[in-house]
Amino acid sequence: MTAPLLYALAGALLCGLGLFGLLCLSHLLRKLLAFNVMGSGVFLVMVGLPQHQGGPDPVPQALVLTGIVVAIAATALAVVLIRRYYHLSGLTTLDAEPTSREGGQE
Amino acid sequence: MIQALRISAIAIACLMFVAGLAASIWAIAGNPLPESLPQLLSENMSRSGVEHPVTAVLLNFRSYDTLLEIGVLVIAGIAGISMAKTTSLEDPELRTSDSLLYALQRWFVPLMLVLAGYLLWAGADRPGGAFQAGAVLAATGVLMRLGGIPMEFIRPGLLLRLGLALGFTVFLLVALASAIGGDAFLAYPPAMAKTLIVVIESVLTLSIAMVLLALFVSAPVNDAEDPEEGGSS
Amino acid sequence: MTLWLMAGLLFTPLAWAVLTLLTDFSRGRLVSWAGILVQVLVSLGLWLAVARDGGFYYGLGGWDAPLGIELRVDGLAVTFVLLTAVVAGACGLHAGAYIDPDKPWHRYFWPLFWFLWSGLNAVWLGGDLFNLYVGLELISLSAVGLVALGGQAGALRASLRYLLAALLGSLAYLLGVALIYGQFGTLSIAGVATWLSDHPVPSGSGMALALMIAGLALKTALFPLHRWLPPAHGIAKSPVSALLSALVVKASFYIAARLWLELGQPIGSLAAAQLIGLLGSAAVVWGSWLACRQQRLKQVVAYSSVAQIGYLFLLFPLTFSVSETVSLQAQQGMTLQVISHALAKAAMFLAAGNLILSVGSNRVDALAGVSRFLPFSLFSFGLAGVSLMSLPPSGGFAAKWLLLQASLGSGQWWWVLVLLAGGLLSAAYIFRIYRASFLESSGTDQFFHPSRSLEVIPLILAMLALGLGLASDQVLTVMALPFEGEGAP
Secondary structure: OOHHHHHHHHHHHHHHHHHHHHHHOOEHHHHHHHHHHHHHHHHHHHHHHHHHHHOOOHHHHHHHHHHHHHHHHHHHHHHHHHHHHHHHHOOOEOOOOOOOOOOOOO | OHHHHHHHHHHHHHHHHHHHHHHHHHHHHHOOOOOOHHHHHHHHHHHOOOOOHHHHHHHHHOHHHHHHHHHHHHHHHHHHHHHOOOOOOOOHHHOOOOHHHHHHHHHHHHHHHHHHHHHHHHOOOOOOOHHHHHHHHHHHHHHHHHOOOOOOOOOOOHHHHHHHHHHHHHHHHHHHHHHHOOOOOOOOOHHHHHHHHHHHHHHHHHHHHHHHHHHHHOOOOOOOOOOOOOOOO | OHHHHHHHHHHHHHHHHHHHHOOOHHHHHHHHHHHHHHHHHHHHHHHHHHHHHOEEEEEHHHOOOOOOOEEEEOHHHHHHHHHHHHHHHHHHHHHHHHOOOOOHHHHHHHHHHHHHHHHHHHHHHEOEHHHHHHHHHHHHHHHHHHHHOOOOHHHHHHHHHHHHHHHHHHHHHHHHHHHHHHHHOOOEHHHHHHHHHOOOOOOOHHHHHHHHHHHHHHHHOOOOOOOOHHHHHHHOOHHHHHHHHHHHHHHHHHHHHHHHHHHHHHHOOHHHHHHHHHHHHHHHHHHHHHHHHOOEHHHHHHHHHHHHHHHHOOHHHHOOOOOHHHHHHHHHHHHHHHHHHHHHHHHHHHHHHHHHHHHOOOEHHHHOOHHHHOHHHHHHHHHHHHHHOOOOOOHHHHHHHHHHHHHHHOOOOHHHHHHHHHHHHHHHHHHHHHHHHHOOOOOOOOOOOOOHHHHHHHHHHHHHHHHOOOOHHHHHHHHOOOEOOOOOO
16 A cells, blocks of 8 residues: 555545535535535546556646646636526526426426 | 435445445556556657656647647636626726735735746746646736736736737647648657747746636626527517 | 648637637638638548548657557548538538627637537547547537527526536546556557457456446436436527537547447446447437427427437447447447438527527427428428438438347347337427428417528538438448558658
8 A cells, every 4th residue: 555546545535525515415616616526536546546556657747737727727617607697597506497497398 | 305315325326436436446556557658758858848747748748738728728718708798897896905905915916926937937847837827827816806906908808818819829839830840730849849838838827827817807797698599488 | 731631620720719719700700711611621631631541640749659649530530520520610600690790798609619629629539538538628618608608597507507517527537537547557549459459458447448438428418317418408509509419419429439449348348338228228218208398499409419319329239249240330320320410410400590580489389380481491400300210311311220230230139129219209209390380370470581591501411411321331431441550640
C-alpha cells in the first residue's frame, strides 16, 4: 500500500459520495457541488493509480489540469444557468413543473 | 416512507459502486504496467522547448487537448454572456463601499498582479503556468469588482469578445502557421518552441482571466426572454 | 494534399467560431455560409482522398501515440465527417433564415454552432481516450449553450437537466479512462487494443470498459437513461434540435461503438452485450410508444429519436462472439442507421419547425388543415418518416435489413421482433401527425408562409435519407476500407 494507491482509493470513495449526492439531492447548487466532489474523486484516481507503480508521472498530472479547467468551465456555466433559472422561475430544483403540464406522459 | 426507501436504495447502489471501483483499483494496482510513458517523455523532453514536464505535456506533446480545453472555456464564457442581456453588466447592488475592503485592495491588487506574472513565468521549469496565473488574475478582478471599482470593459461589447477570443486566436494561428510551414497541425519548429510556448501562455493567461471574470460578472440577469417556438398557445 | 485537408478540417470550425464571435448575427450568417462551403469542400476532399488511398493515422504536433495525440482517419471516420458537413451545413443554412437576427443574444448562435462542429470532428477522428473526453465536453457545453440561448424558464430547465446528465456521463467516462491509463499506461485506443491482442486480459479492466460505456450510454440517452433528451430536444430552436438529434447523440454512441469493437471482444462479456441489446430494444418500444402519446409536435420527434437510438445499440450483441460476416453486417447496419437517422431526423425537425412557424403553435392538434397550406414541409416530414419507418428504398430500410440479416445469421432471432415492432410503432406516430394535418376543422385560416429556402432544405435532406438505400453500396465500401498500414504521414 503506497500513498498514491491510498489517494486512488480515497478517490473511489469520493466518487461514490458525489454520485449519491447527484442522485439524491434536489437543490441544484447541491447537485453541482456533488458533481464537483465526484470530479475530484475521478481526478484523484487518475493521478493516484498510475503513480502507484511508475513513480511520478507528468502525463496524468497534465490531464488532470486539463480536466480541472473543463470542470471549472462546466461549473461556471451551470451556476450561470441556475441563477438565471432561479431568477425567471423562483425555483431551485428541477422537481416541480413550473409551467402547465401539457408535455405528456413522462 | 417511499422517500426513505428510495434514498436507502440509492445509498446501497452507491456503496456497491464504491466497492466495485475500489476492487478494480486494487486489482489494477497489483498488475504490472505494460508501458512506461514517463520514460518516453523524459527521452523527448529536450525537444519540447520547456523544462517542466507537465508544461511540456500541456503545451507541446498534447497541445491539441489544451487548444480544445481553451475552446471549452470560451464556450462557457459565450454561453454565460449570452444569458446576460443587459447592455452593462455593472450591478450596483454588488458594490460595497467598505473602506476597509478598499484599503485592503490597494495592497492586494498590485501584489496579486505580480503573483500572476510570477506564476506564468514559473511555469517553464516548476509548477505554475497559464491557468494558475489566469485564475489569480481573475481573482484580482473579482476582488476589484466586489470592492466597487467600476469595470466598464466587462460588458458584452466587442472589447470583451475580443478578450475572450484573444488567447484562443493566437493559439490557433500558431497551429495554422505550423501547418502552413509544412509540418503537422500544431507542430512547433524545435528552435522556436520556447518562444511560441511563452507567447501562447501569456495570451492564454489574459483570456482565461477574462472568461472567468466574465462568468462571474455575467451572473446577474434581467428579464428579457425569447418565447418558445409556437409557445403562445 | 491530405495534410492540408486535415489542417483545414480541424482549423476552419475553430477559426470560424472566433470570427463569428466578433460579428453580429447577420454578418455572422454571411461569414458562416462561407465557412460552411469551405468545410463541406474540405470534408468531401478528405472523403475522396481516403476513398482513393485508404485511411491513415495523423499525429498532431508531430508527436505519435502514445506520447502525443493521434487522429485515426479511416473510412468510417471520414464518412461521419462528411455526414456532419452535410447535416450541420444544412442546419446552418436553415438557421440563417430561421433565427430572428434582431435579438441581440442570437449573435452567440454562430460561435456555439462552430464550436459544436469542431467538437464533432474531433470526436469522429479521435483516437486518444482523453482527447475524446475533451471533444465530448466541447460538444456538450456548446449544445447546452445552444439549448439555453435566450430561453425562458422551460428552456433553462431542460438545458440544466441536459447539462447535469451530460456532466455525469462525462465523469463516468473519465473514470473509466483513468482506470485504463492506470492499467495500460497509454491513452491510445489502438495501443490498448494491440497490447490486448497478444496478452491475457488483466483483471479490473472490465470495470473500466463498463464505466466508459455506461457514461456514454447516458450521454446517448439509452433507455432507461433517456429522460433528459426529450425536453432538451423538444424545446430548443428547430435547427438546434436538428443538430442535437442528428449529430450530437451520435458522437457519444460512436465512441462507445469504437470502444466496443476494439476492446469488447477481449474485455466484454456475453451478458453485458445482451443486456445492452435488451436496453436498446426497450428504448425502441418504449420510445415509440411515448412518441405516439405526446401532445406537442417536437416532443413526438424527440421521443422518436429515443427509439431510433435504441436500434444502434443492437450493434453490441450482434458483434460479440459472432462470425466475421455477421459482425461486418451489423457494423454496416449500424453505420447506415446512423447516417439515415441523422439525415431523416434533421429533415424532420426542420420541417416540424416550419410547420410550427406556420400554424403558430407547437401542439399536434393545431396542425389541422395545414396540409392545404404547407404541403411542401409536410411532404418532407413524410419522406423523412418513410426512412424512420424503414420502408424500401430508404436508408432506414437498408440499415434494418442488414441488422435483420445479422440477427438471423448469429441465431439471435429475438432482435427481429424488435425490428418489426419498432417499424410498426414508428408508422403509428408518423401517421398520427398526418391524420392531424389532414383534418379539415373549422380552425383559423391564418397560416404564415415560411420562405422558400426554409422549405427546400428539409426536402433535400429527406430525399438524401430516402436515396441512401440506393447508394448504400458506395457508402459501405468506403466505410470498410482498411488502413494502408504504417502510413502515418
